[in-house]
């Protein structure tokens with residue numbers, strides 16, 4: 001009887017020790033932390049009372065960044081800018097006109113703490129290599145635009161190619177570790193900004209415009225703004241997160257190094 005009790009006690013103590021170790025050490029270096037919706041379920045041998053005593057694991061951007069990726073120190077892509085206080089300008093905001101959701105941050109004049117209207121310079125958010133620069137951009141015709149929007153409505157989502165057309169004239173910059181920034185709806189791109197060219201943070205890579213935007217097809221003054229994305233692999237930063245968490249992520253991205 002005593003032997004059985006001590007065996008149970010030993011098993012319990014080993015379990016507690018493991019829980020404490022995991023709670024304080026976190027994921028092993030070099031191993032990507034699982035995303036929120038991929039958190040491993042507790043082993044069936046652990047009782048609910050065991051789990052309730054363990055502190056919650058630290059939440060430092062695990063679902064969104066690879067372990068070795070840069071996480072902070074991005075510059076705002078417009079000089080002196082800030083995040084819009086409007087959630088509609090942030091990722092995951094609904095975009096009913098194309099049956100989709102927003103995948104980036106919008107910088108509009110009057111919402112960006114700095115001038116952000118047509119023709120304002122757009123800067124690289126971080127050092128990197130130009131992955132794409134749409135010098136040969138051709139604007140959608142009204143018929144093409146209508147086809148894109150009708151197709152999106154009919155299928156209930158915006159297809160990848162259609163979404164690319166709706167971003168208009170773009171520059172993409174590769175920052176390594178699977179991180180790419182995208183600058184969309186550009187009016188123009190400096191001739192030196194070409195695929196394969198290295199750019200420095202703060203270097204001008206384009207100018208604010210309204211390419212790829214329905215209203216822009218007929219009115220050059222309509223909807224001029226910068227649409228800016230941070231991509232991680234095939235996802236965008238903040239994908240699936242709530243408004244407060246998304247805002248926190250982008251505040252961290254644009255925070256100190």
Ligand SMILES: [Zn+2]
Nearest residue numbers: 104105106227
């Ligand atoms: Zn946008």
